[in-house]
Amino acid sequence: MPTTTPRANPLFLSDAELRKAMELLFFAYRDFTAEPDSILARYDFGRAHHRVIYFVGADAGMSVSDLLAILKITKQSLSRVLGQLLREGFIEQQTDTQDRRRRLLFLTPKGQELETLLTDKQTSLIAKAYRDSGAEAVAGFATVLRGIISDVDQKRFVESE
Amino acid sequence: MPTTTPRANPLFLSDAELRKAMELLFFAYRDFTAEPDSILARYDFGRAHHRVIYFVGADAGMSVSDLLAILKITKQSLSRVLGQLLREGFIEQQTDTQDRRRRLLFLTPKGQELETLLTDKQTSLIAKAYRDSGAEAVAGFATVLRGIISDVDQKRFVESE
DNA sequence: AAAATACGTCAGCATTGTTGACATATATGC
DNA sequence: GCATATATGTCAACAATGCTGACGTATTTT
Numbered sequence: 001m002p003t004t005t006p007r008a009n010p011l012f013l014s015d016a017e018l019r020k021a022m023e024l025l026f027f028a029y030r031d032f033t034a035e036p037d038s039i040l041a042r043y044d045f046g047r048a049h050h051r052v053i054y055f056v057g058a059d060a061g062m063s064v065s066d067l068l069a070i071l072k073i074t075k076q077s078l079s080r081v082l083g084q085l086l087r088e089g090f091i092e093q094q095t096d097t098q099d100r101r102r103r104l105l106f107l108t109p110k111g112q113e114l115e116t117l118l119t120d121k122q123t124s125l126i127a128k129a130y131r132d133s134g135a136e137a138v139a140g141f142a143t144v145l146r147g148i149i150s151d152v153d154q155k156r157f158v159e160s161e
Numbered sequence: 162m163p164t165t166t167p168r169a170n171p172l173f174l175s176d177a178e179l180r181k182a183m184e185l186l187f188f189a190y191r192d193f194t195a196e197p198d199s200i201l202a203r204y205d206f207g208r209a210h211h212r213v214i215y216f217v218g219a220d221a222g223m224s225v226s227d228l229l230a231i232l233k234i235t236k237q238s239l240s241r242v243l244g245q246l247l248r249e250g251f252i253e254q255q256t257d258t259q260d261r262r263r264r265l266l267f268l269t270p271k272g273q274e275l276e277t278l279l280t281d282k283q284t285s286l287i288a289k290a291y292r293d294s295g296a297e298a299v300a301g302f303a304t305v306l307r308g309i310i311s312d313v314d315q316k317r318f319v320e321s322e
Numbered sequence: 323a324a325a326a327t328a329c330g331t332c333a334g335c336a337t338t339g340t341t342g343a344c345a346t347a348t349a350t351g352c
Numbered sequence: 353g354c355a356t357a358t359a360t361g362t363c364a365a366c367a368a369t370g371c372t373g374a375c376g377t378a379t380t381t382t
Contacts, residue, residue, distance in 0.1 A: 018284040024306040027314045029190045046368050101328040101379045123179040129308025140301020145185040147290025150192045262348045262359040
């Protein structure tokens with residue numbers, strides 16, 4: 001009686017089921033970023049610019065090192081895109097009055113406008129998927145994604161619950 | 162009576178809830194690819210090599226154009242990584258006997274070994290998240306991701322159900 | 323006063339995507 | 353059988369976005 005155990009995955013999780021999950025993530029992430037990517041191209045911006053605009057929009061007044069901790073890229077990499085966004089007037093900096101070494105980041109009205117344009121594309125895609133799936137599926141979606149996210153990054157979500 | 166409607170999202174989906182979904186996707190995808198990325202670095206390979214190895218592993222004997230259709234990159238981009246994988250003996254080609262223009266792709270034993278190494282890291286992460294979440298959550302996870310995936314790419318999944 | 327922190331910058335390099343131009347082998351349509 | 357379409361490959365240049373390493377300045381902490 002062959003008990004198909006191709007790889008080391010207990011608890012009824014077949015290899016095919018796990019591969020399907022991986023592919024779902026791959027295609028979903030790809031399609032999720034496709035629309036913003038094409039909008040950004042019109043500004044000569046890329047996905048890296050989008051991330052900066054998104055997170056600064058989500059947490060106005062964050063410092064450069066806060067942003068570095070979220071993005072997990074080097075300051076040299078960030079500097080390139082952040083510099084462009086500053087020079088082109090999408091983001092502005094303000095010295096923290098508490099600690100004058102820190103530069104707090106804010107979207108300008110122009111930056112806010114682009115943020116809204118980009119985020120609206122993505123939120124409407126998510127909203128459509130949510131509406132088509134129902135509340136229960138939405139809860140499951142979040143639960144599983146949280147399970148995939150490392151403990152370190154988990155912390156970013158616990159407070160917002 | 163202010164009925165908070167910050168953006169255009171009906172059906173009780175708050176802006177905060179939708180932004181959280183976007184962030185979950187961002188962090189999950191990042192953490193999901195982190196382990197393979199660090200393994201690949203040891204081979205002087207990148208994420209592009211991983212994708213090729215993964216999809217050829219999932220569908221042995223696929224043609225170059227099949228792969229191009231999945232990855233949605235140009236043949237010049239693919240050629241670079243595919244060429245490396247061929248030269249270094251991770252993948253081998255075989256002329257299709259039906260249509261001798263087509264080159265069918267297969268993993269070599271060496272390629273299969275790397276595929277297993279990489280995929281096992283990712284499947285165990287998914288498996289852990291699945292086990293911690295329960296069957297119902299897993300179903301919801303797949304439902305929502307499918308809702309995010311474009312109709313074009315959906316087709317890749319319908320047959321496997 | 324010395325050390326640590328926050329931020330910035332210059333320089334070079336790798337990966338992975340792009341466009342455009344061509345070339346070859348094979349299959350298909352008429 | 354010839355013209356055309358298809359599948360694949362290749363050369364060259366360029367752009368976005370990561371990286372490392374080396375410095376420099378301002379400010380805070382010890």
